[in-house]
Amino acid sequence: MAAAPLNQYPLWKHLFILAVIVIIGLYSLPNLYPSMPAIQVSHDSGVLDAATPPVLRRALQEKGIQAQSEDHGDNRLLLRFTDTEQQLQAFEAGKQALDGRHVVALNLANSMPGWLRSIGASPMNLGLDLRGGVHFLLQVDMKAASAKAINNYAAAVRVELREAKLRRFSVTQTGDEVKIRFRDAASRDAGHEVLNKEYGTELDFAEVDGNEGFLLVATINEETMRETQSLAIQQNIQTLRNRVNELGVAEPVIQQQGAERIVVQLPGVQDTAQAKEILGATATVEFRMVNEQADPFEAAETGRIPTGSILYYERDSKSPILLKRDVMLTGDSIINANSGFDENGLPAVIITLDGKGAARFSKVTAENIKKLMAVVFIDNKTVIFNQDGEQRRRTVKSEEVVSVARIQEQLGKRFQIEGLDSTHEALKLALLLRAGALAAPVEIVEERTVGPSLGQQNIDLGKKSIIIGFILVMIFMALYYRLFGIAADLALAVNLVLIIGIMSLIPGATLTLPGIAGIVLTVGMAVDANVLIFERIREELRNGNSPQASIHAGYSKALSTIADANVTTLIAAIVLFVFGTGPIKGFAVTLSIGIVCSMFTAIMGTRALVNLYYGSQKSPRLAV
Amino acid sequence: MQLLKDKLNIDFMGKRKLALTASGVLIVISIVAMAARGLNLGIDFTGGTLVEVGYSDSVQLEPVREALLASGLDDAIVQHFGTSRDVLIRLPVAESDRDKASLSNRVIRALEPTGSLEVRRVEFVGPQVGGELRDKGGLAMLYALIGILVYVALRFEWRFSLGSVAALVHDVVLVVGFFALTQTEFDLTVLAALLAVIGYSLNDTIVVFDRIRENFRCIRKSTSEKVINTSINQTFSRTLMTSITTLLVLIALFLFGGEVIHAFSIALIVGVLVGTYSSIYVASTSLLALNVSKEDLMPVESANRSDDGSQV
Numbered sequence: 030m031a032a033a034p035l036n037q038y039p040l041w042k043h044l045f046i047l048a049v050i051v052i053i054g055l056y057s058l059p060n061l062y063p064s065m066p067a068i069q070v071s072h073d074s075g076v077l078d079a080a081t082p083p084v085l086r087r088a089l090q091e092k093g094i095q096a097q098s099e100d101h102g103d104n105r106l107l108l109r110f111t112d113t114e115q116q117l118q119a120f121e122a123g124k125q126a127l128d129g130r131h132v133v134a135l136n137l138a139n140s141m142p143g144w145l146r147s148i149g150a151s152p153m154n155l156g157l158d159l160r161g162g163v164h165f166l167l168q169v170d171m172k173a174a175s176a177k178a179i180n181n182y183a184a185a186v187r188v189e190l191r192e193a194k195l196r197r198f199s200v201t202q203t204g205d206e207v208k209i210r211f212r213d214a215a216s217r218d219a220g221h222e223v224l225n226k227e228y229g230t231e232l233d234f235a236e237v238d239g240n241e242g243f244l245l246v247a248t249i250n251e252e253t254m255r256e257t258q259s260l261a262i263q264q265n266i267q268t269l270r271n272r273v274n275e276l277g278v279a280e281p282v283i284q285q286q287g288a289e290r291i292v293v294q295l296p297g298v299q300d301t302a303q304a305k306e307i308l309g310a311t312a313t314v315e316f317r318m319v320n321e322q323a324d325p326f327e328a329a330e331t332g333r334i335p336t337g338s339i340l341y342y343e344r345d346s347k348s349p350i351l352l353k354r355d356v357m358l359t360g361d362s363i364i365n366a367n368s369g370f371d372e373n374g375l376p377a378v379i380i381t382l383d384g385k386g387a388a389r390f391s392k393v394t395a396e397n398i399k400k401l402m403a404v405v406f407i408d409n410k411t412v413i414f415n416q417d418g419e420q421r422r423r424t425v426k427s428e429e430v431v432s433v434a435r436i437q438e439q440l441g442k443r444f445q446i447e448g449l450d451s452t453h454e455a456l457k458l459a460l461l462l463r464a465g466a467l468a469a470p471v472e473i474v475e476e477r478t479v480g481p482s483l484g485q486q487n488i489d490l491g492k493k494s495i496i497i498g499f500i501l502v503m504i505f506m507a508l509y510y511r512l513f514g515i516a517a518d519l520a521l522a523v524n525l526v527l528i529i530g531i532m533s534l535i536p537g538a539t540l541t542l543p544g545i546a547g548i549v550l551t552v553g554m555a556v557d558a559n560v561l562i563f564e565r566i567r568e569e570l571r572n573g574n575s576p577q578a579s580i581h582a583g584y585s586k587a588l589s590t591i592a593d594a595n596v597t598t599l600i601a602a603i604v605l606f607v608f609g610t611g612p613i614k615g616f617a618v619t620l621s622i623g624i625v626c627s628m629f630t631a632i633m634g635t636r637a638l639v640n641l642y643y644g645s646q647k648s649p650r651l652a653v
Numbered sequence: 654m655q656l657l658k659d660k661l662n663i664d665f666m667g668k669r670k671l672a673l674t675a676s677g678v679l680i681v682i683s684i685v686a687m688a689a690r691g692l693n694l695g696i697d698f699t700g701g702t703l704v705e706v707g708y709s710d711s712v713q714l715e716p717v718r719e720a721l722l723a724s725g726l727d728d729a730i731v732q733h734f735g736t737s738r739d740v741l742i743r744l745p746v747a748e749s750d751r752d753k754a755s756l757s758n759r760v761i762r763a764l765e766p767t768g769s770l771e772v773r774r775v776e777f778v779g780p781q782v783g784g785e786l787r788d789k790g791g792l793a794m795l796y797a798l799i800g801i802l803v804y805v806a807l808r809f810e811w812r813f814s815l816g817s818v819a820a821l822v823h824d825v826v827l828v829v830g831f832f833a834l835t836q837t838e839f840d841l842t843v844l845a846a847l848l849a850v851i852g853y854s855l856n857d858t859i860v861v862f863d864r865i866r867e868n869f870r871c872i873r874k875s876t877s878e879k880v881i882n883t884s885i886n887q888t889f890s891r892t893l894m895t896s897i898t899t900l901l902v903l904i905a906l907f908l909f910g911g912e913v914i915h916a917f918s919i920a921l922i923v924g925v926l927v928g929t930y931s932s933i934y935v936a937s938t939s940l941l942a943l944n945v946s947k948e949d950l951m952p953v954e955s956a957n958r959s960d961d962g963s964q965v
Contacts, residue, residue, distance in 0.1 A: 494910045546910065598855065
């Protein structure tokens with residue numbers, strides 16, 4: 030029985046290599062199709078209802094605009110158009126036809142055929158340096174957030190002690206602590222007990238005896254402070270998201286970075302002055318009683334509004350509602366708002382007020398049991414309007430009623446808003462309430478804006494340098510290593526396809542200009558593995574080994590060297606990824622993917638080709 | 654095709670004194686350049702504002718400067734970028750607190766009368782972010798070196814590890830020295846390039862080390878110097894080939910990649926040249942200086958050592 034041939038892969042190995050190439054190759058295909066102008070419609074509740082597409086279609090029909098194709102999914106509607114002229118017309122028509130809770134945005138959509146879309150393929154995400162847009166890094170003023178919190182607690186403590194009928198104490202706020210001075214030790218003990226019962230989980234108390242008298246020092250405990258700060262960030266993100274939606278930006282990125290920062294990325298936005306203005310504004314909420322005596326519809330129609338009332342509109346139904354002029358409570362009094370459930374298991378929002386707000390609120394609600402109360406959400410919105418044929422933007426104050434509920438009992442420091450439709454709505458209202466209450470100021474600490482022409486230029490230059498570098502290396506390898514060089518060239522081409530395919534497959538991966546540089550560098554370095562192998566084969570041949578044995582030895586001896594060399598480069602790439610920011614991360618990603626892919630193509634890929642060609646020959650003359 | 658003859662026998666180690674002198678001189682020049690001129694740090698690290706505008710026609714710098722001066726932006730640095738139609742304006746971090754991020758808006762407003770233009774790029778980095786990026790960059794370099802030190806020590810031996818890190822430090826110092834000497838702007842992309850250089854140079858060093866280890870184990874009766882020399886000769890054509898293919902793509906990147914990627918590709922080109930040289934001279938000479946010998950690498954020496962890569 031003859032020994033198994035040295036240089037033949039079993040069938041499954043060939044099939045495996047082929048399968049990897051075909052599958053990943055398939056997912057790299059979308060990048061070949063050009064982008065088309067499109068408009069994207071979504072709803073700020075996150076769920077796009079079925080009624081939206083017909084409304085939009087009718088609106089477009091009236092204007093005589095025909096969408097080239099329509100795409101539903103991910104709770105958004107994407108309409109593609111053949112040119113930007115139609116896209117802009119459709120954008121305007123969409124904004125007019127749909128209410129303010131729909132977000133209509135200009136976008137670029139891939140024009141790949143439906144079968145590619147059906148297997149979940151999508152093109153690579155392009156970084157802002159390639160597609161154009163603004164990147165902001167916002168620093169949330171945590172000092173302000175905690176100062177505000179300690180301020181609220183100082184007021185709350187004052188009310189609490191007064192309600193406990195304690196007399197002759199003084200509350201002062203210094204830095205990050207509240208100092209409460211008592212007349213004697215007994216009243217301090219009493220005060221301590223009262224406060225501990227109410228705020229023990231949020232504040233730390235320490236009794237201090239000194240020349241200042243009998244002091245009780247309260248500080249916000251670590252957990253509450255962390256919560257306060259994390260809520261400040263969350264609420265800012267929510268507010269920013271709403272505002273960005275108003276700008277009509279497709280695929281914005283708004284996320285937390287580190288403990289105190291927020292990244293805002295707005296692809297396609299050019300007007301950075303406008304964007305900065307909008308990101309800086311603040312929102313709030315107000316509680317008002319509903320005027321149930323007058324008919325709001327009549328008031329809205331006739332314009333005769335009863336004295337002491339103001340006409341508002343409800344956010345969802347757009348129906349008018351009359352509210353009392355007196356504000357019961359403003360968002361400033363809200364310490365916290367969380368979504369939860371009421372005693373019947375229905376969604377609710379639980380609100381915590383500071384002492385001053387609670388005192389006032391409990392008095393007013395006691396007087397108004399069984400009456401309707403409304404929550405008004407106030408925000409600065411941006412409207413786009415036409416002036417002399419030019420698009421202009423203006424920031425206006427918008428006041429909408431987000432919730433109306435009947436007061437069931439006297440409300441105090443903690444109460445809940447019921448009558449919400451869903452947990453989703455409760456979650457959102459809680460966020461909005463926090464947004465109104467705790468808006469910690471933000472400061473832009475980093476900005477990177479790339480204009481659309483520079484973005485396109487970066488893409489073009491990147492493509493050009495990849496192609497030229499690629500061709501140069503291919504020619505050089507083919508000349509130097511002949512047939513083996515051509516095998517390496519094929520592997521290199523496959524490597525490129527794999528990098529693009531994997532970049533398209535990983536949802537979070539983004540191609541940046543340094544990322545392109547990483548691909549270029551990979552093209553140069555990927556052949557290294559082949560160079561190592563081929564040099565080794567040449568050496569084996571020179572040492573008088575048979576061709577088949579030389580191929581075998583060349584591949585196996587070079588393997589550990591290749592692995593060592595690549596692992597160390599990978600270490601550098603991973604460090605880059607961990608420490609790098611934005612575009613640098615992009616470089617690390619393509620470099621890492623390139624290294625891993627090149628191991629596959631340069632070792633397994635070329636071996637398969639070499640085996641196919643030489644494997645069955647008895648004593649071939651190797652063209653290496 | 655072959656660039657080198659079959660049985661290469663260059664006495665690399667014999668010329669190591671000369672090479673070390675050359676390295677020493679270059680390192681001294683680099684350090685002096687860094688100390689005397691410093692690095693021309695980009696706004697990524699210093700903080701500040703950068704605005705790139707593209708005019709529809711070529712433009713003189715003087716009217717641009719005057720327009721900025723008229724708006725009170727008197728510490729702006731104005732220069733052409735790539736072509737005579739593109740202008741780059743740099744401003745240090747604004748003094749007043751409110752002004753920091755909106756400085757670019759003022760620049761753009763001030764430039765509007767100077768011609769039909771388009772804003773191509775705006776970058777603003779706050780002072781604290783710049784400081785953080787600087788610290789993070791330094792840390793990244795440090796962690797990469799430590800990671801490599803550990804990996805090489807595990808896979809080879811501690812002397813190899815020291816040798817490779819010596820080569821890497823050598824490379825980094827020379828590339829940074831090059832940037833100090835030429836005052837080419839040192840920004841985040843250059844830092845990334847520097848880490849890529851570390852990866853590349855190490856790649857080169859490992860290949861030589863791998864061969865040195867193999868030869869120590871299988872060549873009997875030879876001096877360390879001869880073994881190292883043979884190993885370098887055996888891997889030399891590979892070292893050259895990989896450097897050539899990498900340099901080919903880097904030159905393509907330098908020539909066609911655009912202005913933004915220029916400093917990045919320069920850093921890599923210098924780094925690949927230096928890295929190729931250092932893996933031969935710095936890394937291997939260090940092994941010799943640290944007295945690596947056959948006994949250190951024989952797997953039989955210590956049975957519990959699992960770092961021998963090539964079981965045959």
